[in-house]
Amino acid sequence: MKNEKISGPTGKESYVALPHEDSIEEESSGSGKKWLTAALIAALLIAVLILVMIFADSEVVAKTKNIAIVVCSFAAILLLGSFFILIFQLSALTNLLKIEIKPVLESTRDTVNNVKGTVSFMSDKIVEPAISVGAKVAGAKKITSFLFRRK
Secondary structure, three states, X not given: OEEXXXXXXXXXXXXXXXXXXXXXXXXXXXXXXXXXHHHHHHHHHHHHHHHHHHHOOHHHHHHHHHHHHHHHHHHHHHHHXXXXXXXXXXXXXXXXXXXXXXXXXXXXXXXXXXXXXXXXXXXXXXXXXXXXXXXXXXXXXXXXXXXXXXX
């Protein structure tokens, strides 16, 4: 871990431990390897079960079929529960967008319009007159240098 010095609201300095980028990459790649290993083991287990079912008698096949029906039903219930959680989270996100984000966007829009007005005012009252005066001064310099030039 890397320590970073920060100062808090009281002015006292403290250190916060930050993870290295390397350790974050190692954790994500290690997690991927674990899932890959679990998937390979599950695939191997399913292949072994299929081979056992091919060479087993009808009583074992019937029991295995019943167990498979129970496992599939349990997986379907988990999937349905996950679907309802997903719908709930989408509803919460929509609510967050309406309540939290929309006022922030409106405030930002008001600020941008205020900045546009300020820029327009500065352009009309300061920048254009300064450019006009600069152009007149440059023209006067050119005329005086033309009239009083030495030969």
